[in-house]
Amino acid sequence: MKSRQMLLVFAGLLVSLTACTHSMLPEGGSMPAAAAGFHDPASSGPTRLVVQLSHSNHISAMAVSSDGRMLITAGWDRTVRMWNAHTGQEIRRFSGHGEVVRATVLSPDGGQLLTGSVDNSARLWDTRSGEQLLHLQGHTGAVTAAAWPAGRNWLVTGSEDMTVRLWDRSNGHELRRLTGFDGEITALAVSADSRHLLIGSGTSAELWDPASGHLVRRFEGHQGGVSDVAISPDGQFVLTGSVDRTARLWDLSTGSEVQRYTGHTQALTSVAFTHDARLVVTAANDASVRLWDRRQGTSYGSPLQHEGAVTAVATSPVGPVLFTGAGQSAYAWERAPLPQGARRILSFEGYSDWVSAVAFSPDGKRLLIGTWDDTARLWDTDSGTQLPPLRGHAGDVRGVAFSPDGHLIATAARDGTARIWDSNGGTELHRLTGHDASGAKGVRPVVFSADGRFLLSGGDDGTARLWDAQADFTERLSFGPHPDRVSAVAFSPDGRQALTASASEIWLWNTRTGQQTRRFSGHTRLVNAAAFSPDGRRVLSAAWDNSARLWDVSTGDELLRLEGHSEGVHSAVFSPDGRYIVTGSEDKTVRLWDAASGAQLRQFSGHSGAVIQVTVSPDGRFLLSASADQTARLWDVASGEELCKLISFQDGSWAVVDSAGRFDASNAGDVAGLHWVVGLETIGLKQLKQRYYDPGLLAKKLGHKREPLRRVEAFRQAELFPAVIVQPMDPHNPRLQLTLVNRGGGLGRVTVLINGKEVLADARDAGVDPGAGRADLAPLPLAGHPYLLPGRKNTIEVRAYNAEGYLSSRGVTIDFEAPGDALAERPTLWAIVAGVSDYAGEQIDLRYAAKDAEDMARSLKVAAARLFGADRLRLQLLTTSSDAAPTRENIEEAFVAARQARSTDLLLVYLAGHGVNHGGQDGDFYYLTSAAAGDDLGDPAVRAGAAISSAELTEWIKKIPALKQVLILDTCASGRVVDKLSSKRDIASSQIRSLDRMKDRTGLYVLAGAAADAVSYEASRYGQGLLTYSLLFGMRGAALREEQFVDVSQWFNHAADQVPELATGIGGIQRPVIAMPTGGASFDIGQVLADDRQRIPLATVRPLLFQSSFQDEGRVQDHLRLTMRVNEALREVSSVRGPGARFVYVHAAVFPDAYELAGRYRIDGRTVKVNVRLFRNGVQKTAFDVTGDTAKLDRLVADILTRVERALAAAPV
Secondary structure (H helix, E strand, O other): OHHHHHHHHHOOEEEOOOOOOOOOOOOOOOOOOOOOOOOOOOOOEEOEEEEOOOOOOOEEEEEEOOOOOEEEEEEOOOEEEEEEOOOOOEEEEEEOOOOOEEEEEEOOOOOEEEEEEOOOEEEEEEOOOOOEEEEEEOOOOOEEEEEOOOOOOEEEEEEOOOOEEEEEOOOOOEEEEEOOOOOOEEEEEEOOOOOOEEEEEOOEEEEEEOOOOEEEEEEEOOOOOEEEEEEOOOOOEEEEEEOOOEEEEEEOOOOOEEEEEEOOOOOEEEEEEOOOOOEEEEEEOOOEEEEEEOOOOOEOOOOEEOOOOEEEEEEOOOOOEEEEEEOOEEEEEEEOOOOOOEEEEEEEOOOOOOEEEEEEOOOOOEEEEEEOOOEEEEEEOOOOEEOOOEEOOOOOEEEEEEOOOOOEEEEEEOOOOEEEEEOOOOOEEEEEOOOOOHHHOOEEEEEEOOOOOEEEEEEOOOOEEEEEHHHOOEEEEEEOOOOOOEEEEEEOOOOOEEEEEEOOEEEEEEOOOOOEEEEEEOOOOOEEEEEEOOOOOEEEEEEOOOEEEEEEOOOOOEEEEEEOOOOOEEEEEEOOOOOEEEEEEOOOEEEEEEOOOOOEEEEEEOOOOOEEEEEEOOOOOEEEEEEOOOOEEEEEOOOOOEEEEEEEOOOOOEEEEOOOOOEEEHHHHOOOOEEEEEOOEEEEHHHHHHHHEOOOHHHHHOOOOOOOOOOOOOOOEEOOOOEEEEOOOOOOOOEEOEEEEOOOOOOOOEEEEEOOEEEEOOOOOOOOOOOOOEEEOOOEEOOOOOOOOOOOEEEEEEEEEOOOOOOEOOOEEEEEEOOOOOOOOOOOEEEEEEEOOOOOOHHHOOOOHHHHHHHHHHHHHHHHHHHHOHHHEEEEEEEOOOOOOOOHHHHHHHHHHHHHOOOOOEEEEEEEEEEEEEOHHHOEEEEEOOOOOOOOOOOHHHHHHHEEEHHHHHHHHHOOOOOEEEEEEEEEOOOOOOOEOOOOOOOOHHHHHHHHHHHHHHOOEEEEEEEOOHHHHHOOOOOOOHHHHHHHHHHHHHOOEOOOEEEHHHHHHHHHHHHHHHOOOOOOEEEEEEEOOOOOOOOEEEEOOHHHHHHOOOOOOOOEEEEEEEEEOOOOEOOOOHHHHHHHHHHHHHHHHHHHOOOEEEOOOEOOOOEEEEEEEEEEOOEEEEEEEEEEOOEEEEEEEEEEEOOOHHHHHHHHHHHHHHHHHOOOO
């Protein structure tokens, strides 16, 4: 029955591929077919980037388009928002009203929007362009209601002035005025045939004939004011809601009360009929929405609870979906079977907030950003990624600063505190609570003195406070009181003086005595910023009077006035060399000025909101701006070019986007709250990643990553992907039949996935013309497909691309219950584990890869046997130290054997060794097998015989039915020799893109180590690759869910967090890459009990030794070549003995926290005496003498190593 019901949903249904279809239907109902009346709200056209933002105040009104695709919300923040009703994405904002917007209604075709406001006006908007078409003026009170009659050329508005007015839609002229009401107009509704106008006023509702302007009948009986009205879709019934806590149903033709709905405990605010009029929906100030059986008057399901008063409700005209507005957010609910009644499926809200403060670290390698969502965020410019947020404040973060050495971070917030954080680990170290936090007073600016000894903070309490960093940030002085909040603070370069800004003045203070020494007066409005010039001789200020000013410190005289901004100036700073001034303003611009002449040199435009703060990089090359448009932006000072936008989201995700459309983002662009809009179509970042995903974009823009930017055509115009018709399915022989409809971008490839696993890379056949207007695709039989879970709900997803192949649809998901009974048999874990240490070419041999694979295999045997049973593990181990070599043929054979897996089984693939990127920016990642003699893959025959591409791995994995899949790549690039491991080496962006493609096509959970070279890969005191060590360490207990289960997501995240900590100082190792399928639930791949943990092999931590250095003390050179001999012996002992060696040798000239061997020797005849010294971090730890024969240098070297091993055995790791 359930399967048949599901099939009804898709019968003749045409859906845009930006939306997901939903399966739940009202009892006895069906989803109307949309194919015949399909209206495409978008076509190919220009693009807009939207950073989604919640209303900043309560939602006051809502409306839904007639096709159910768009939702309109209006708020007390004076704005109106248009959303994609299927995805929750913001499409457009309409701004222009001067007061709260109380009314919204869409035209029947969705092309125009009518709004009414407390500013006594109504406005007509074009929904595609956002342009205001008409400004309807004439009401003398707030416009509280609006209606749009179908098929008519007039509009209706109602007002607190107790009139209803009809307006000519073509020119905005008033056509008719209805008067004589008992009170203010609170609500309007028009019947479907436009013959009746229902008006809520006072304690009654009235039905009017709009054509004649005559009253038809009144609906009376409420004991309080009528708050909302509605007419049923069939025109038979009237629904009213009242502050008397009841809703009432009336017969439209007679005016008699038919039904009464009681149960709310506070005043009703909004009422609606569902699309089929079977249910009535009511919303109230009691924070609930209730569904009622229209005929019976009884509750349908449980009340839909909200966190505050529900101010608006609307229903979709075409399906069982309703929308509610409460507080600053709107929500979508889908009707559900009783007793639930409805369930929430979507929210319409922002996922980021204003960016209020920015700072560069002293070395320029990190960016610090404060936001109004109570957090501060660090960005690492070497990797180009955002680090975990600094959370703890309970109010907007409005000030951020680095200490001069970069080790500490200070933040200030509206919660009345300043906080000190460890910049490396993000740990909160101190909380400064001296400011008066009563009455919602906060702390705004914070700054460190140049020597790092003091911190200065400014508060809304009218004081600035001086804190001693050398005494756990004890408060030393308080500067004030000031006449208003302290909006800016600054130290002089020598730290002896401090600036504070309050009201329209800047104050100068002696930091030793706390005495005020001077005031700088001249601004006419609030001063927002104050700073010293680098030489300490001038003071810079900026204010709401639209100006920035320069003052002489010694005299207090005004030297220069910088004018040009059209609105208040929020921020002003000097460049590090003092030659330039940078300002940011409410007028949305950043400007560069000559500090000597005051001439404006450049304007940086692009922000769509006020620029709240600006800062300059330590080298003076870049600007960073913070804005109310929810972005921070990087600018090139010399060219004025906007380099990129930085967007941080409340869930910790992030994105970087440049003006060409390139992006880097967490989870490869699968982020909520940032998208492109084409017409009324929303396009998520992940839909563009085929062309525009550029990992490490921020690092490339700043020149910290040598890899070039992706060569792309700027994303200015979008050629849209096709829409899809899903044909009806025969329940006895289910087949997926698709029809493509060209929307301007052509008919590109169509991929089909079952339960996240690609079954068709392209559902088109060779006969499909990409330029055709429509194409019917060959059906895909579903019965008995190996990827389907019998007796369970399966998800089929269809993704379509435009003809050029760079833009994909969001994906249509179809729920399908496969016939048969759910399998009760325990799942099997299929594991393919390979490690290559001994390659055909000796120059690329590795020490740990084979052993790491063996350790992983042993661990999986322990964990999988405990969870699934020993008989449910199918493990194939292939290493160069075993009889089963990791050749391409053997690895492929292991994948073929795994095709016996069932859909309920699990697959884990672990590959250790060398990985190589080949093919340029859109190339592939290759795993080198044991047959590889080097890393040159230019010869196709070499690639085919000695390497496995990520594309091939994808195809092999796709043929294995197991739906729960894990891929671990502990690989490194080969070939490069480095002298200094702390120097940065980049990880290729193409590798990250290749892994992401694998994840998208297979549903894999992917964890990939990021080692730029073999030296970095093996520079580990653990005698293992760092990724494998972290994974095994996690299995020993550090990453176990409930102290026993190996949960894939938790396991991977632990390893990704631990590797950078273990790799401190190794520039060639970066945070491992994690790619997880969208919406995929994590799962367990093993269980480790307390008694099992010692069976997980984990290498012993050993000291590191890097390259030694010896010389003849007389000749000051190494004519015996003792350095080369000792280094070779160190390398051989470390490699041959492996875990048995007492140390790990690192082939590098410098390595942090490692031991260094150095010495001088004297020769007397054949006798050589060597004075050997052992250093760590430049400090000598021990010294000893070794004597030998110049004819037996190998023996001498062996004796040196013996003494070294003894010394290390007694030394700390």
